[in-house]
Amino acid sequence: MSDTMRPETLDQLRDAVAWAVAEETPLEIVARGTKRGLGRTMQTDHTLDTSAFSGISLYEADELVMSAGPGTMLAEIEAALAAQNQQLAFEPGDWGPLLGQPAGMGSIAGIFACNIAGPRRLKAGAARDHILGFKGVSGRGEIYKAGSRVVKNVTGYDLPKLFCSAYGTLTVASELTFKVLPAPEKTYSVLILGLDDATAASAMALAMTSPHEVSAAAHLPAGITAGFGVSYVREAGAAVTAIRVEGPGPSVEHRCRELRALLAGFGQVEELHTHNSLRFWRELADVAPFAARPDMQLWRVSVAPLSGPVVAAALPDATYYFDWAGGLVWLGLPPAPNAHADAVRAAVAATGGGHATLIRAAADVRATVPVFQPQDAALAALSRRVKDSFDPRGVLNPGRLYPGA
Amino acid sequence: MQMPEPDKAILARRAEIVAALRDIVPGEGVIDAPEEMKPYESDGLTAYRTLPLIVVLPSTTAQVSAILRYCHENQVKVVPRGAGTSLSGGALPLADGVLLGLGKFNRVLDIDYDNRCAVVQPGVTNLGITAAVQDRGFYYAPDPSSQIACTIGGNVAENSGGVHCLKYGLTTNNVLGVEMVLIDGTILRIGGKHLDAEGYDLLGIIIGSEGLLGVVTEVTVRILQKPAVARAVLLGFPTSESAGNCVGAIIGAGIIPGGMEMMDRPAIHAAEDFVHAGYPRDVEALLIVELDGPAVEVDHLIERVEAIATANGAVYNRISQNEAERLNFWAGRKAAFPAVGRISPDYFCMDGTIPRRRLPEVLTRMTELSQYYGLGVANVFHAGDGNLHPLILYDANKPGELQKAEDFGADILRLCVEVGGVLTGEHGVGVEKRDLMPAMFTEIDLKQQQRLKCAFDPDGLLNPGKVFPQLHRCAELGRMHIHRGQLPFPDLPRF
Ligand SMILES: Cc1cc2nc3c(=O)[nH]c(=O)nc-3n(C[C@H](O)[C@H](O)[C@@H](O)COP(=O)(O)OP(=O)(O)OC[C@H]3O[C@@H](n4cnc5c(N)ncnc54)[C@H](O)[C@@H]3O)c2cc1C
Numbered sequence: 001m002s003d004t005m006r007p008e009t010l011d012q013l014r015d016a017v018a019w020a021v022a023e024e025t026p027l028e029i030v031a032r033g034t035k036r037g038l039g040r041t042m043q044t045d046h047t048l049d050t051s052a053f054s055g056i057s058l059y060e061a062d063e064l065v066m067s068a069g070p071g072t073m074l075a076e077i078e079a080a081l082a083a084q085n086q087q088l089a090f091e092p093g094d095w096g097p098l099l100g101q102p103a104g105m106g107s108i109a110g111i112f113a114c115n116i117a118g119p120r121r122l123k124a125g126a127a128r129d130h131i132l133g134f135k136g137v138s139g140r141g142e143i144y145k146a147g148s149r150v151v152k153n154v155t156g157y158d159l160p161k162l163f164c165s166a167y168g169t170l171t172v173a174s175e176l177t178f179k180v181l182p183a184p185e186k187t188y189s190v191l192i193l194g195l196d197d198a199t200a201a202s203a204m205a206l207a208m209t210s211p212h213e214v215s216a217a218a219h220l221p222a223g224i225t226a227g228f229g230v231s232y233v234r235e236a237g238a239a240v241t242a243i244r245v246e247g248p249g250p251s252v253e254h255r256c257r258e259l260r261a262l263l264a265g266f267g268q269v270e271e272l273h274t275h276n277s278l279r280f281w282r283e284l285a286d287v288a289p290f291a292a293r294p295d296m297q298l299w300r301v302s303v304a305p306l307s308g309p310v311v312a313a314a315l316p317d318a319t320y321y322f323d324w325a326g327g328l329v330w331l332g333l334p335p336a337p338n339a340h341a342d343a344v345r346a347a348v349a350a351t352g353g354g355h356a357t358l359i360r361a362a363a364d365v366r367a368t369v370p371v372f373q374p375q376d377a378a379l380a381a382l383s384r385r386v387k388d389s390f391d392p393r394g395v396l397n398p399g400r401l402y403p404g405a
Numbered sequence: 406m407q408m409p410e411p412d413k414a415i416l417a418r419r420a421e422i423v424a425a426l427r428d429i430v431p432g433e434g435v436i437d438a439p440e441e442m443k444p445y446e447s448d449g450l451t452a453y454r455t456l457p458l459i460v461v462l463p464s465t466t467a468q469v470s471a472i473l474r475y476c477h478e479n480q481v482k483v484v485p486r487g488a489g490t491s492l493s494g495g496a497l498p499l500a501d502g503v504l505l506g507l508g509k510f511n512r513v514l515d516i517d518y519d520n521r522c523a524v525v526q527p528g529v530t531n532l533g534i535t536a537a538v539q540d541r542g543f544y545y546a547p548d549p550s551s552q553i554a555c556t557i558g559g560n561v562a563e564n565s566g567g568v569h570c571l572k573y574g575l576t577t578n579n580v581l582g583v584e585m586v587l588i589d590g591t592i593l594r595i596g597g598k599h600l601d602a603e604g605y606d607l608l609g610i611i612i613g614s615e616g617l618l619g620v621v622t623e624v625t626v627r628i629l630q631k632p633a634v635a636r637a638v639l640l641g642f643p644t645s646e647s648a649g650n651c652v653g654a655i656i657g658a659g660i661i662p663g664g665m666e667m668m669d670r671p672a673i674h675a676a677e678d679f680v681h682a683g684y685p686r687d688v689e690a691l692l693i694v695e696l697d698g699p700a701v702e703v704d705h706l707i708e709r710v711e712a713i714a715t716a717n718g719a720v721y722n723r724i725s726q727n728e729a730e731r732l733n734f735w736a737g738r739k740a741a742f743p744a745v746g747r748i749s750p751d752y753f754c755m756d757g758t759i760p761r762r763r764l765p766e767v768l769t770r771m772t773e774l775s776q777y778y779g780l781g782v783a784n785v786f787h788a789g790d791g792n793l794h795p796l797i798l799y800d801a802n803k804p805g806e807l808q809k810a811e812d813f814g815a816d817i818l819r820l821c822v823e824v825g826g827v828l829t830g831e832h833g834v835g836v837e838k839r840d841l842m843p844a845m846f847t848e849i850d851l852k853q854q855q856r857l858k859c860a861f862d863p864d865g866l867l868n869p870g871k872v873f874p875q876l877h878r879c880a881e882l883g884r885m886h887i888h889r890g891q892l893p894f895p896d897l898p899r900f
């Protein structure tokens with residue numbers, strides 16, 4: 001049972017980190033704690049809880065900018081944005097249920113620190129593409145800031161990008177500033193039924209290389225479709241390949257028609273209108289198929305889009321589906337002490353590049369299996385030096401990413 | 406602006422360094438004759454010039470690695486250079502440094518349409534990437550005005566943007582991976598054809614690092630399908646305030662145009678006199694709003710933009726009826742720099758960003774500064790994202806005017822920071838804004854950035870004198886003052 005500190009001011013936050021530095025005692029950094037189960041298993045005696053830094057401090061819709069404390073709930077942010085017809089364009093999902101936590105409890109810090117992004121990643125970028133700035137405390141126990149509140153800025157190194165995907169190992173944020181964007185008026189999806197994985201990848205590539213501004217493309221093999229809320233998908237009884245278009249009404253209707261015509265040769269084609277589309281893609285952002293299969297160990301693989309099916313084909317025991325036009329593969333596997341890491345990573349390596357992250361497995365497995373893609377010696381050494389430059393005593397989430405980082 | 410004093414010991418070893426570099430890059434790849442090095446003495450910030458110690462033009466990654474390893478072992482400074490179009494002096498040579506030109510890295514290595522990416526060498530020009538993929542209807546989205554000349558390596562180093570970056574992103578949003586050589590010769594590959602490299606987002610900090618972290622030797626970029634149609638509307642306003650409000654209202658209505666540019670009266674007149682684009686002369690602000698996408702979408706949105714403009718007091722309104730007219734609308738904007746060059750012997754192009762709603766106030770104060778310094782200023786403005794390009798008019802032949810122009814520029818940038826903006830939106834800090842960094846960052850902020858530099862380049866050999874106003878040794882930066890003490894705030898709740 002670790003001792004928890006919950007500072008309420010920036011100075012207290014600094015003091016807490018400075019104390020840990022002096023004592024050389026590692027801290028676990030949490031905002032709402034729903035993603036504690038992500039990453040390597042750590043040993044820390046103290047927890048630094050930043051949930052007191054909560055709430056939206058700046059929102060200027062026509063400047064496309066928002067600032068919020070790290071503990072602000074994603075749900076609160078999404079509600080504030082929806083009231084102005086805006087959204088986080090990188091479409092972060094709620095991974096709570098996926099990780100055995102309740103829904104609707106995740107914080108904005110968790111989204112940025114873990115660089116979470118949903119289906120729109122392939123068009124609009126990830127969390128890293130939308131963060132603009134932060135304020136916080138480095139592992140040296142110093143208050144500092146980086147970036148700004150304007151959407152276009154190249155002044156100094158882009159440290160906010162480094163904050164994303166650092167999993168709290170470099171800086172404890174007290175405020176995050178990020179870009180927000182208009183929500184589309186309409187959202188339609190074209191569904192193609194019954195394709196095998198490789199054909200689906202070709203269909204998605206064809207859609208993506210069309211001028212129709214596809215904003216998401218996913219392929220669900222037949223076994224995966226049963227749990228979906230939208231009846232068109234749930235009752236398809238076959239694999240479903242889904243291609244999304246968004247924007248002003250007339251444009252969406254037009255592009256939906258064009259895509260249907262373009263893809264008709266692949267198989268039976270259906271469409272989802274806005275209401276159904278929003279529900280369907282939200283379920284994909286939340287990785288709902290695997291939230292419903294808590295028994296499985298879960299891998300998240302990023303490869304070149306056409307390589308997705310190649311990875312899946314190399315793992316006959318896997319349950320899987322594809323997002324990002326094939327480039328993102330969610331792989332569920334029956335529990336094993338090594339989480340099938342060698343097989344998964346060999347399958348990724350065989351495609352020539354990419355990475356595999358163990359998203360869900362028991363703590364003892366995540367303590368021994370490399371959760372994040374192992375790096376070559378040069379990259380690992382550089383990563384360690386980067387860690388040292390922010391957190392020389394290793395007090396912020398040490399070992400969460402890699403041994404020593 | 407002061408550059409660090411050249412190291413006499415290095416200057417004295419010049420012949421030996423030339424010989425060592427010739428061993429690595431045979432033939433004409435090493436230039437040491439002063440008259441042949443002349444073309445490299447400055448970049449786009451021509452107010453500053455220095456002859457480099459030596460110019461070296463490698464053509465393979467192995468050569469780059471060997472050059473850097475040699476320079477590291479011999480403590481010789483290195484300045485990377487692409488096409489030399491930087492407007493902030495990022496590629497300004499050092500008298501005691503090797504200028505490492507990447508012009509020979511000019512090949513497109515792989516075009517992968519199905520995965521929608523291209524792998525290119527860093528010396529390929531920005532427009533060269535589009536040229537290589539356009540027969541299949543693709544293009545590379547970030548489009549700096551210098552795109553005919555500037556290289557993708559320079560774009561990566563500066564995180565360059567262009568008029569379309571509000572909708573399509575900056576360089577950093579369109580690069581998937583790089584190969585980069587560290588100062589000790591280590592060759593790294595980061596990212597690739599997949600999204601989101603694993604571990605720390607090193608790609609994210611390399612992009613925009615102004616040649617201070619490593620030399621980029623290969624770049625994988627995203628390519629996009631060209632939008633089916635683009636149409637532009639020209640809108641004139643009686644005040645910059647009404648134009649600014651119109652921009653806010655367009656975005657507030659949920660419309661992100663492909664491009665949205667503003668020009669003030671002096672810029673409108675200079676451009677109109679130069680290219681006769683048909684701009685109205687009797688307005689205080691002109692907006693060019695470009696919508697792109699499927700024809701139905703563009704037609705639909707252009708009507709909405711027109712209605713918003715009318716509601717915000719537009720007094721002039723013209724929609725492009727064909728491609729020739731659209732290009733003509735842009736011709737004036739794209740020629741704004743040379744147009745201003747015609748009305749003034751010299752000009753400085755500034756590059757601050759502000760929260761857009763502060764525009765009227767910033768323009769008013771800029772007019773006051775213009776009167777104070779007795780120097781003219783014309784403004785072009787990436788209106789959608791608040792990125793200002795004030796062009797300060799001066800005459801370098803008049804004693805004292807260069808200094809006045811620099812002071813005027815510095816005041817403008819401090820003003821940008823004061824209203825909540827930043828020193829540079831896309832041109833980089835370089836040497837130009839280096840000494841202004843403390844206006845935006847505290848000493849702790851800047852030292853943290855420099856510590857990151859130490860992780861890549863512990864001896865500070867890559868492009869020193871750029872970006873950071875004060876050079877610190879890495880050992881000094883690494884020191885920590887530790888105060889042992891009680892557990893903080895014992896009265897706070899613990900669980
Ligand atoms: C004839 C018909 C076909 C439908 N086909 C689909 C389908 O293929 N996929 C799907 O997901 N949903 C379909 N629906 C359901 C319907 O579109 C949604 O339930 C409705 O609530 C639309 O809301 P939305 O915001 O999602 O739709 P929007 O994105 O606004 O689109 C609505 C579309 O459906 C048409 N539509 C909606 N309601 C009616 C109606 N009462 N009568 C005639 N046309 C209507 C509209 O013309 C428009 O093209 C259909 C409904 C009808 C009546």
Ligand SMILES: Cc1cc2nc3c(=O)[nH]c(=O)nc-3n(C[C@H](O)[C@H](O)[C@H](O)COP(=O)(O)OP(=O)(O)OC[C@H]3O[C@@H](n4cnc5c(N)ncnc54)[C@H](O)[C@@H]3O)c2cc1C
Nearest residue numbers: 487488489490491495550556558559560562565566616621
């Ligand atoms: C007329 C004009 C218009 C412009 N318009 C725009 C615009 O619209 N938007 C915009 O963003 N910029 C603009 N610029 C600025 C400039 O073109 C960009 O900054 C461009 O990216 C510089 O590219 P370059 O190849 O010329 O780089 P250089 O000027 O040669 O170098 C720029 C920096 O990059 C570093 N560098 C270059 N290559 C490498 C490499 N391979 N590895 C590591 N570091 C490297 C250099 O050390 C230097 O710090 C404009 C410039 C001009 C002259």
